[in-house]
Amino acid sequence: KAGVTQTPRYLIKTRGQQVTLSCSPISGHRSVSWYQQTPGQGLQFLFEYFSETQRNKGNFPGRFSGRQFSNSRSEMNVSTLELGDSALYLCASSFQHATNEKLFFGSGTQLSVL
Amino acid sequence: GQQVMQIPQYQHVQEGEDFTTYCNSSTTLSNIQWYKQRPGGHPVFLIQLVKSGEVKKQKRLTFQFGEAKKNSSLHITATQTTDVGTYFCAGPARQLTFGSGTQLTVLP
Numbered sequence: 318k319a320g321v322t323q324t325p326r327y328l329i330k331t332r333g334q335q336v337t338l339s340c341s342p343i344s345g346h347r348s349v350s351w352y353q354q355t356p357g358q359g360l361q362f363l364f365e366y367f368s369e370t371q372r373n374k375g376n377f378p379g380r381f382s383g384r385q386f387s388n389s390r391s392e393m394n395v396s397t398l399e400l401g402d403s404a405l406y407l408c409a410s411s412f413q414h415a416t417n418e419k420l421f422f423g424s425g426t427q428l429s430v431l
Numbered sequence: 432g433q434q435v436m437q438i439p440q441y442q443h444v445q446e447g448e449d450f451t452t453y454c455n456s457s458t459t460l461s462n463i464q465w466y467k468q469r470p471g472g473h474p475v476f477l478i479q480l481v482k483s484g485e486v487k488k489q490k491r492l493t494f495q496f497g498e499a500k501k502n503s504s505l506h507i508t509a510t511q512t513t514d515v516g517t518y519f520c521a522g523p524a525r526q527l528t529f530g531s532g533t534q535l536t537v538l539p
Binding site: 419 | 461462464466472473474475476479481519523527528529530531532
């Protein structure tokens with residue numbers, strides 16, 4: 318059974334640009350969550366999608382957005398990139414993101430903003 | 432909102448020594464999960480604790496959930512170089528709030 322797949326693995330952008338990251342969950346998983354990981358801030362929750370609907374959102378500015386498709390694949394978009402957006406972006410999937418479910422993480426997309 | 436604090440932030444141990452990381456929540460947790468992230472890797476689920484006072488073991492790893500369900504700990508006995516990584520606890524909030532993690536370095 319394939320794991321969670323994130324593309325691209327690495328990305329270099331400049332300030333002001335926008336970026337789209339992709340996440341394919343484990344087959345059968347309908348929930349996809351996104352996290353930002355930085356050395357100083359740990360894992361910060363961005364948002365969670367289930368059946369194409371955003372169910373929860375963390376405390377990030379509106380420049381961060383996402384969506385989920387009917388096949389459960391998800392994308393997140395960051396517009397008007399800032400230097401502080403440099404981070405590892407992780408997505409995680411689960412069947413339905415119940416509070417007792419474990420998350421399966423992808424390898425992440427390492428975003429560098431210059 | 433819910434906050435999950437984890438200490439220590441860093442821990443260096445000599446191979447063979449024991450290691451403990453502690454997790455404290457500002458609110459009562461229905462359950463708590465632990466994840467491990469190897470350097471350059473992604474978080475991998477280790478275990479979930481649900482019951483008050485619960486203790487679970489995985490080989491050299493012992494996980495405890497406090498009686499009040501507001502704190503938890505992970506203890507590793509006789510660390511090995513394979514234990515290197517960052518250990519996170521995570522609360523069960525809808526958005527699974529992660530602790531700040533404890534980065535473990537094991538010196539050979």
